[in-house]
Structure formats: structure tokens, C-alpha cells
Amino acid sequence: MPMIGTQMSTKITPRSEDFSQWYHDVISAAKLADYSPVKGCMVIRPNGYAIWERIQRELDARIKATGARNAYFPLFIPESFLKKEAEHVEGFAPECAVVTHAGGKLLEEPLVVRPTSETIINSMFAKWIQSYRDLPMMVNQWANVVRWEMRTRLFLRTTEFLWQEGHTCHSTAEEAELETRTMLQVYRKFSEDILAMPVDIGRKSDAERFAGALRTYCIEAMMQDKKALQAGTSHNLSTKFAEAFETKFLDKDSVSRHVHQTSWGVSTRLIGGVIMTHSDDKGLVLPPTLAFSHGVVIPILGKAETRERVLKAGADIVARLQEDPRAKTLGYPLQVSMDADETKQPGWKYFEYEATGNCIRIEVGPRDLDAGKLMIVRRDLGVKEAIPMESLPDVFFGMLTQMQSDLTRKAEEFKKEHTYTVASYEELKERIEQGGFFVAAWDQDPAIEQKIKQETKATIRCLPLTASYELTPHDGPALISGKTGPGVVKAIFARSY
Amino acid sequence: MPMIGTQMSTKITPRSEDFSQWYHDVISAAKLADYSPVKGCMVIRPNGYAIWERIQRELDARIKATGARNAYFPLFIPESFLKKEAEHVEGFAPECAVVTHAGGKLLEEPLVVRPTSETIINSMFAKWIQSYRDLPMMVNQWANVVRWEMRTRLFLRTTEFLWQEGHTCHSTAEEAELETRTMLQVYRKFSEDILAMPVDIGRKSDAERFAGALRTYCIEAMMQDKKALQAGTSHNLSTKFAEAFETKFLDKDSVSRHVHQTSWGVSTRLIGGVIMTHSDDKGLVLPPTLAFSHGVVIPILGKAETRERVLKAGADIVARLQEDPRAKTLGYPLQVSMDADETKQPGWKYFEYEATGNCIRIEVGPRDLDAGKLMIVRRDLGVKEAIPMESLPDVFFGMLTQMQSDLTRKAEEFKKEHTYTVASYEELKERIEQGGFFVAAWDQDPAIEQKIKQETKATIRCLPLTASYELTPHDGPALISGKTGPGVVKAIFARSY
Numbered sequence: 003m004p005m006i007g008t009q010m011s012t013k014i015t016p017r018s019e020d021f022s023q024w025y026h027d028v029i030s031a032a033k034l035a036d037y038s039p040v041k042g043c044m045v046i047r048p049n050g051y052a053i054w055e056r057i058q059r060e061l062d063a064r065i066k067a068t069g070a071r072n073a074y075f076p077l078f079i080p081e082s083f084l085k086k087e088a089e090h091v092e093g094f095a096p097e098c099a100v101v102t103h104a105g106g107k108l109l110e111e112p113l114v115v116r117p118t119s120e121t122i123i124n125s126m127f128a129k130w131i132q133s134y135r136d137l138p139m140m141v142n143q144w145a146n147v148v149r150w151e152m153r154t155r156l157f158l159r160t161t162e163f164l165w166q167e168g169h170t171c172h173s174t175a176e177e178a179e180l181e182t183r184t185m186l187q188v189y190r191k192f193s194e195d196i197l198a199m200p201v202d203i204g205r206k207s208d209a210e211r212f213a214g215a216l217r218t219y220c221i222e223a224m225m226q227d228k229k230a231l232q233a234g235t236s237h238n239l240s241t242k243f244a245e246a247f248e249t250k251f252l253d254k255d256s257v258s259r260h261v262h263q264t265s266w267g268v269s270t271r272l273i274g275g276v277i278m279t280h281s282d283d284k285g286l287v288l289p290p291t292l293a294f295s296h297g298v299v300i301p302i303l304g305k306a307e308t309r310e311r312v313l314k315a316g317a318d319i320v321a322r323l324q325e326d327p328r329a330k331t332l333g334y335p336l337q338v339s340m341d342a343d344e345t346k347q348p349g350w351k352y353f354e355y356e357a358t359g360n361c362i363r364i365e366v367g368p369r370d371l372d373a374g375k376l377m378i379v380r381r382d383l384g385v386k387e388a389i390p391m392e393s394l395p396d397v398f399f400g401m402l403t404q405m406q407s408d409l410t411r412k413a414e415e416f417k418k419e420h421t422y423t424v425a426s427y428e429e430l431k432e433r434i435e436q437g438g439f440f441v442a443a444w445d446q447d448p449a450i451e452q453k454i455k456q457e458t459k460a461t462i463r464c465l466p467l468t469a470s471y472e473l474t475p476h477d478g479p480a481l482i483s484g485k486t487g488p489g490v491v492k493a494i495f496a497r498s499y
Numbered sequence: 500m501p502m503i504g505t506q507m508s509t510k511i512t513p514r515s516e517d518f519s520q521w522y523h524d525v526i527s528a529a530k531l532a533d534y535s536p537v538k539g540c541m542v543i544r545p546n547g548y549a550i551w552e553r554i555q556r557e558l559d560a561r562i563k564a565t566g567a568r569n570a571y572f573p574l575f576i577p578e579s580f581l582k583k584e585a586e587h588v589e590g591f592a593p594e595c596a597v598v599t600h601a602g603g604k605l606l607e608e609p610l611v612v613r614p615t616s617e618t619i620i621n622s623m624f625a626k627w628i629q630s631y632r633d634l635p636m637m638v639n640q641w642a643n644v645v646r647w648e649m650r651t652r653l654f655l656r657t658t659e660f661l662w663q664e665g666h667t668c669h670s671t672a673e674e675a676e677l678e679t680r681t682m683l684q685v686y687r688k689f690s691e692d693i694l695a696m697p698v699d700i701g702r703k704s705d706a707e708r709f710a711g712a713l714r715t716y717c718i719e720a721m722m723q724d725k726k727a728l729q730a731g732t733s734h735n736l737s738t739k740f741a742e743a744f745e746t747k748f749l750d751k752d753s754v755s756r757h758v759h760q761t762s763w764g765v766s767t768r769l770i771g772g773v774i775m776t777h778s779d780d781k782g783l784v785l786p787p788t789l790a791f792s793h794g795v796v797i798p799i800l801g802k803a804e805t806r807e808r809v810l811k812a813g814a815d816i817v818a819r820l821q822e823d824p825r826a827k828t829l830g831y832p833l834q835v836s837m838d839a840d841e842t843k844q845p846g847w848k849y850f851e852y853e854a855t856g857n858c859i860r861i862e863v864g865p866r867d868l869d870a871g872k873l874m875i876v877r878r879d880l881g882v883k884e885a886i887p888m889e890s891l892p893d894v895f896f897g898m899l900t901q902m903q904s905d906l907t908r909k910a911e912e913f914k915k916e917h918t919y920t921v922a923s924y925e926e927l928k929e930r931i932e933q934g935g936f937f938v939a940a941w942d943q944d945p946a947i948e949q950k951i952k953q954e955t956k957a958t959i960r961c962l963p964l965t966a967s968y969e970l971t972p973h974d975g976p977a978l979i980s981g982k983t984g985p986g987v988v989k990a991i992f993a994r995s996y
Contacts, residue, residue: 038572038619040576040577040610043574043575045570045572045573046571048568048638051570054571055569071548071549073544073547074542074661075535076540076542076659077540077574077659078540078659095603098601098602099602100598101599102599103597104597105594106593112600115574122536126535135842146642150601
């Protein structure tokens with residue numbers, strides 16, 4: 003299938019003009035996703051799915067390295083299961099899609115299309131777990147889930163989305179808490195290493211906690227419009243679901259106890275995060291770790307007599323890069339190709355490969371060949387450089403490494419630059435409009451959190467943690483209440499997706 | 500997570516006693532899958548999912564090598580879409596699960612949970628395809644699908660199952676037919692190379708054709724009870740769905756034409772096929788290409804003073820095998836481990852690793868160490884051999900290769916041995932009870948096919964093909980009608996899953 007196709011790329015609205023429109027234009031120009039005829043459901047197109055496959059491959063290995071194994075649980079959940087954990091049903095019932103008919107008949111009990119799988123998985127855990135020797139039990143599933151959404155946005159909030167959800171059972175509360183934190187750190191490191199997307203980590207306030215969890219940890223990234231994106235969550239479920247489903251084990255002392263559980267997940271929303279972290283007004287920018295095109299050779303064919311020579315040089319370049327020993331040590335599969343389509347002008351191709359997130363463009367024409375040179379352009383910098391032909395592999399592989407670290411550093415600096423400390427609610431209200439993360443003192447009163455949300459549209463993205471995962475004490479005075487002393491903690495406020 | 504767990508393995512009913520019970524016992528003992536609380540839906544447990552991951556990894560690479568790219572389309576299909584292709588809706592409507600409520604409201608139009616995705620994908624193809632230059636367009640998706648089934652059986656027939664479905668568009672009928680055949684051959688070769696499951700290939704009769712296809716090709720495997728298993732299908736859809744969805748392209752001559760399409764798929768049913776092809780009365784047997792445990796070292800710990808020595812020798816064996824350069828050239832990721840759990844007896848472990856399909860067992864005890872020897876057992880042969888310690892890597896890697904080819908050959912011979920030529924309907928009726936594939940002459944009359952099905956429960960599994968993919972002429976006389984001459988073709992009759 004032609005990677006580019008004949009559809010003219012969408013004109014991309016500049017970020018400064020309309021960030022939200024820019025986001026959709028980039029997705030459209032890079033052919034990442036499309037709305038489907040089903041309200042709120044998206045189609046992930048091959049370019050977008052290639053990013054998801056990279057995410058899956060990388061994260062799956064990291065999840066398995068923690069000891070979890072993949073499994074698959076049913077799409078459908080009996081409605082009664084959802085109701086067994088009170089907070090859980092309250093949180094999810096309003097978003098559920100319900101199958102009432104099947105095989106031409108009305109079902110005795112309606113089936114909910116899974117919005118998350120704690121309940122159905124617990125019904126199996128309860129069957130599989132008997133003894134402390136069965137623990138820890140750690141499973142993960144890559145699956146689709148459905149949450150009926152009123153306002154949707156490609157990748158960020160869609161009725162159906164793809165994700166992984168890990169579910170673990172432990173014999174003690176300490177082990178479950180440790181697992182919750184381990185996965186939080188796996189997500190943080192994955193986000194930095196693979197997505198080049200630095201994040202703040204912390205605990206959610208009770209208002210933002212997963213419905214049914216004791217405690218939710220999260221990673222929060224800052225988009226280029228300075229809004230926050232919740233990029234992953236890790237929940238300590240304590241024994242709440244175990245109690246609802248009687249998931250018990252016979253402990254070493256022959257006492258039957260409920261298991262302590264965790265669940266954790268990231269979704270296709272990460273693709274939206276990557277787009278809004280790195281892309282620019284020319285289109286998609288991807289870190290090399292996620293790219294589906296690392297290098298493209300654009301031959302400038304010139305006259306008929308030079309045509310073959312240029313094409314041969316282009317093919318040689320592709321082969322040289324693919325066969326270079328460094329291609330095997332990148333940690334991701336190198337994708338290099340030549341676009342020799344003669345029905346398109348080189349200039350048209352430049353725009354297209356910029357829009358679709360190719361990392362490095364190599365131009366080769368007859369005059370370059372005569373001079374023993376090549377032109378090379380790194381996507382994120384956009385600066386054309388002439389380099390000697392023989393230095394290409396060194397320059398190319400050096401550029402990939404540099405691009406990866408530059409994108410990470412740039413995103414880190416951006417987040418740092420737009421993270422502010424505010425001393426009072428007045429200051430927060432005044433500055434919230436300009437965007438950013440606002441570190442402030444909060445007295446843990448949900449009413450104050452709610453008031454701030456209503457008045458500023460900013461929510462507590464996370465409560466930063468000490469080295470021992472406690473909430474971080476703040477000298478205060480706390481926003482609005484003016485309280486000081488124990489219980490006043492650091493909180494990061496921001497508007498979010 | 501402990502690979503084995505504390506659940507006592509199910510006693511396995513011998514195949515000769517009750518094949519169907521044996522099948523379920525093997526799945527249970529090997530912890531491959533479990534029934535879920537949702538009628539007809541299964542849970543694929545980590546051991547079973549590990550096989551699916553191997554299948555996905557291998558087949559995905561082969562699919563991509565043909566030029567298709569992965570994408571993802573919505574789970575839900577508007578009911579009206581299904582109705583656009585008359586044969587299609589007739590075939591699938593009775594099996595559909597229908598979402599009527601979502602987000603707390605009655606939906607304006609019910610949504611069908613996809614039983615297959617031709618319709619929803621065509622609605623996108625119609626949008627994406629404009630010109631001949633957009634063709635061929637080739638996408639594949641790995642997804643869950645739902646078909647409401649009355650009688651279910653783990654892996655073979657479940658309400659929800661996992662599969663891949665490829666969908667391609669071409670500018671000519673010839674190209675579409677070529678693609679259909681290409682994928683048939685990809686499936687055949689994949690089945691032989693990776694599943695060690697030889698298949699017969701052919702065309703389906705009209706009665707067995709995919710609802711909405713012009714022509715369906717299939718691969719059919721023979722299980723150990725001599726019943727057939729349809730293991731994969733490849734459909735030439737011609738322009739049927741393109742006409743229903745107005746999927747058109749502007750051709751080189753500036754005429755607007757409907758695209759010619761194909762679709763093709765295999766599912767988690769393949770896991771059932773693998774189980775029923777290779778396993779035995781001791782449990783699961785897997786070809787090394789699919790195994791999630793290639794070697795397990797069982798230390799015979801003996802007295803306290805020899806304990807450390809034996810454990811060290813076991814760990815050395817694992818390291819030696821993992822680090823052997825041959826481990827990298829197997830084409831699959833080598834999984835070798837030691838089971839040093841002292842709460843279990845070696846004998847218990849032997850049974851467990853046999854039941855769960857480990858390929859090669861290595862026993863090491865203090866007396867073996869003194870004699871510089873090891874005991875080694877290949878799962879499918881079950882014969883214990885003493886070998887010199889230093890020859891282990893050679894023996895081990897040799898065994899893996901040999902086991903793969905032996906399993907393939909054994910399955911091939913079994914299929915050959917139980918494939919019979921029958922000259923008359925009387926002969927078929929007489930012999931059908933003993934099982935097997937029956938090659939006979941058929942005059943292509945659907946009424947005769949139907950009569951045979953009713954009276955013998957045997958269906959036409961496939962119509963064998965000539966080198967040019969034509970139906971194979973048979974001298975006749977045809978079953979029942981006694982016809983001879985043109986139109987009388989070879990057909991393979993069998994009872995099937």
C-alpha cells in the first residue's frame with residue numbers, strides 16, 4: 003500500500019492560531035486516524051497503528067520483565083458483576099454500552115461491553131487462586147474497551163479505545179503497594195525513554211481516584227498548549243474487589259484471607275500525547291524510537307541520462323544504512339526507504355514526509371553526485387546540510403541518537419519552563435489562563451478542590467510524592483483556606499485533556 | 500506468576516475413551532483456557548495466550564511481507580451497514596450481539612458487535628480511495644469478534660474469539676484473485692512451518708462459501724479423531740461490497756470503477772487445531788516453534804550436602820543453553836528454566852511439565868553429576884536417555900530441530916493414512932463412521948451436497964485445485980447422481996469441527 007497515497011494533505015493550521023484545529027490537522031495530514039461512521043469511535047489508520055505497535059512492543063517487554071504474563075478475558079461483563087463494587091458501578095455505569103439482544107433473542111441478563119476489567123477478571127481470580135503459593139498472580143491484557151463519551155477527540159477521548167490493563171493479586175498490602183509503585187515507575191521510564199515525553203508523577207486526589215481504588219498514582223505530561231495529559235495510572239485496589247468477589251487465599255498460617263490487588267493501564271491516548279508533545283506546524287514529529295520512517299531518500303532525477311545513476315545512488319544509500327551494524331543496535335527496527343515515484347515532484351514529497359513524521363530526509367541529485375555530496379535534513383530542525391557522501395552513515399546514525407535526546411530535552415525544558423509556584427489562589431486565578439502546571443499548597447479539603455475546578459477549570463493533576471511515596475508537606479498557607487501545618491501538601495493544578 | 504500453580508492438574512481422559520473429553524482435559528491440565536461466567540465466552544489463560552502471541556508474531560511478519568499494514572477499525576457496526584450486502588446480512592444477522600443502550604440512553608440505531616468487518620471497513624475504503632494510484636490498498640487488523648453460538652467449545656467455537664482479518668482493494672479482478680490465492684498459500688505455509696499442522700487446500704462449495712464472497716478458499720487440517728478443522732479462509736469478494744458501499748476509484752482511463760476486494764483470516768481456533776494435532780494422553784504437545792517452555796531442568800536435590808552442587812549445575816545448564824549461539828538462530832525465542840521449587844517432588848513436576856507442553860526435560864541429580872551425566876527426555880517420545888554432560892547443548896538443539904520435523908511428518912502421515920478415495924455413496928456411508936477425509940466425485944449439485952450432509956453429517960471440506968487453481972476434474976461417476984464428464988469434480992468429504 004502506498005505510504006503516502008494520493009489524497010492531498012490537509013493544510014495545517016498553525017498552533018498559535020488554533021491548537022485544537024492544529025492537532026486534528028496533524029492527525030489528518032499524517033494519516034494517523036479518522037472518525038468512523040460510529041459516533042465517537044475512531045479508525046486507527048496504518049501510520050497511527052504503526053506507532054501503537056511500537057508502543058506495544060516496547061511496553062509489553064517491560065511489563066513482562068516485571069513478571070506479569072499476558073492473557074485475555076471476555077469483552078462482555080454481566081451487568082450484575084459491575085454492581086458488586088459500589089464505587090466502581092457508580093463511576094462506570096453512566097458510560098456503559100449495553101448488549102441487550104444476541105442471537106436474535108432478548109438476553110436474560112444484559113451484558114456490558116467492558117469499560118475496564120476488574121470485575122470479570124476477579125471472577126476468574128477467585129477460581130484460580132487457592133493458596134499463598136499461587137501468589138503473586140500477575141496478568142496483563144491488551145484489549146479494546148468502551149466508555150460512552152459525549153465529547154470525543156481522536157486518540158485522547160474516544161468511545162472505544164485500545165489499551166493494556168494489568169491486574170495483580172498479592173498476599174499482603176505492602177506487596178500490592180510496592181507493585182503499584184513499580185508499575186508507576188515502569189510507565190514513567192517508558193514515557194521518558196520511548197515516548198521522549200517527560201512526566202510528573204504523583205498520587206491522585208480522592209476526587210480523581212479510580213472508581214474502586216484505595217489509591218491511584220499517575221503520570222502527567224505537559225502538552226505544547228501547556229495543558230496536562232494524564233498518560234497512565236496505577237491503582238492500589240486494596241481488598242475492595244477481592245471482597246466483592248470473594249477472591250481469597252489460604253495463607254501460610256492456614257487462615258483464609260482476601261488478596262490485595264492492583265491494576266494499571268495506558269492507552270492509545272499516548273499517541274495523542276506524543277503528537278502534542280513533539281509535532282510542529284509542518285506536521286508530525288516522532289522520536290526515532292516510535293517512528294515508522296527513519297530515513298527517506300528523495301532522488302532528484304534531473305535529465306534522462308542521469309536518472310539511472312541517481313536511482314542507483316539512492317538504492318545504494320538505502321542498502322548502506324540498512325546493512326550498517328548500528329542499525330541492529332538502535333533498539334528499534336530501522337525503516338529506511340527511497341521514494342522514486344516519478345508522478346510527484348521532490349518539493350511535494352518534502353512536504354509529505356514532513357507531515358507524516360519521517361525523521362531524516364536525504365536528497366540526492368546529479369550535481370550532488372558529481373560533487374560527492376548529499377543533502378540531509380533532520381525533521382525537527384528543518385535545516386538542510388550538505389555532507390560528504392562517505393560520511394552519511396556516521397551522520398545519519400548520529401542524527402537519530404541526537405534527535406531522540408534533543409526531543410526529550412526540549413520537552414523537559416518546556417515542562418520546567420511552564421511549571422510555576424503560586425503562593426495564593428488569586429495568583430493561580432490570574433495566571434491559569436496562560437497555561438502551565440501550578441504548584442501550590444492544598445489542605446486536602448475536597449470542597450476547595452471542587453471550588454477551584456469550578457472557578458478556574460483547573461484540577462489537581464497529581465499530589466507530588468516524597469522519596470518514600472508520601473504526599474509532600476507544604477509550608478502553606480494553603481489555597482483559599484490559608485491553613486498551615488500538618489495536612490497541607492503540595493499539589494499540581496492545571497487544565498487538562 | 501508461578502507457571503504451574505498449586506491447582507492439581509486434571510486427570511486426562513485417554514483419547515481412545517472420549518476424544519472430546521480428552522480435549523477439554525488437556526486444555527484444563529495445561530491451563531490454556533477456561534470458560535468464563537459469560538455464556539460461550541472463554542478466558543485465554545497465560546499459557547494459552549503465549550501460544551497466541553507466537554502465532555501473532557510469526558503470522559504478522561508474513562502478512563506484512565505481502566505488503567499489508569495493520570490498522571484498527573471500530574468494534575461497533577451500525578445495523579444498517581450489515582444490511583447493505585444481502586447475502587452478508589443473511590449469513591451473519593442470526594449470530595449478532597446487539598448494543599441497544601449506551602450512556603444510559605436508547606440508541607437511535609442499534610449497533611452490532613462486529614462478527615467480521617467487511618462493512619465498516621468498506622465505509623472507510625470508500626472515503627480513502629480515489630484513484631488507481633491509491634491501489635492496491637491492503638490492511639489487516641488483529642481484533643476480537645463476536646458471533647453468538649449455541650454450542651461452544653474452547654478455542655474451536657466461542658462467542659467471542661480473537662483473529663486477524665485482512666482486507667484488500669485492487670483495481671482488477673485478476674489482481675484480487677491473485678491476492679486471494681497468495682494469502683491462501685501464506686496460511687498453508689504458516690500452518691506447516693509454524694503449527695507443524697499440514698493442511699489440504701481447496702475451494703469451498705457455494706454452500707460453505709463466506710456470506711458475501713464470490714469464492715472462498717480454505718485450508719483444512721485433520722485432527723487426531725480424523726475430523727476436519729477449517730483452519731483459515733481467504734475470500735475473493737469481487738465487487739460485491741464495493742457496490743454496496745460505492746467503493747470506487749478513478750482508473751487510468753478516467754473511468755470510475757468499483758474496486759475488487761479480498762478478505763482473509765485465521766483465529767484463536769488455530770490453538771485448538773494445534774492441541775488436537777499434536778497432544779497425547781499425557782497432555783499438551785507443542786512444536787518448538789510455538790512452545791512457551793522449550794527446556795526445563797528438574798534438579799533431584801538429594802541430601803543437604805549435595806543440594807547446592809545440584810542447584811548450581813542446574814543453573815549452569817540453563818545459562819549454557821540460553822547463551823549458546825544456536826539459541827539466536829532458532830527463529831523463536833528460546834525459553835529454558837529450572838524448577839527448583841522444593842515443595843514439589845520431581846515426579847510431580849514431570850507430570851506437570853508433560854501436561855503443560857514443555858518440549859525437553861532435563862533431570863540432574865547428585866549421582867548423575869558424579870558420573871558426568873544427565874537424563875534427558877523429549878516430550879513427544881517420552882523416552883529417558885542418559886547423555887554425557889558436555890554433549891548437552893548439541894543434543895538439546897538437535898532434539899528441538901528433530902522434534903519440529905518429526906511432529907510435522909507424523910501429522911502429515913496421519914492425514915495421508917486417513918485420506919481415502921471412495922467410488923460410491925454407499926462406500927462413503929459405510930466408512931464415514933471410522934473418520935477421515937474422503938475424496939470422491941461430485942457433480943456440483945447443491946442438493947446432493949445437502950443430502951450427503953443430512954445423511955452422513957459429512958460436508959464438503961474443500962474442492963481440491965489444479966495447479967492453475969481450477970477445480971479438479973474427476974472421471975466419475977459422481978456420488979448419487981452417477982454423472983460423468985464436464986462439471987464432475989473432486990471433493991473432499993469429512994465430518995468437521
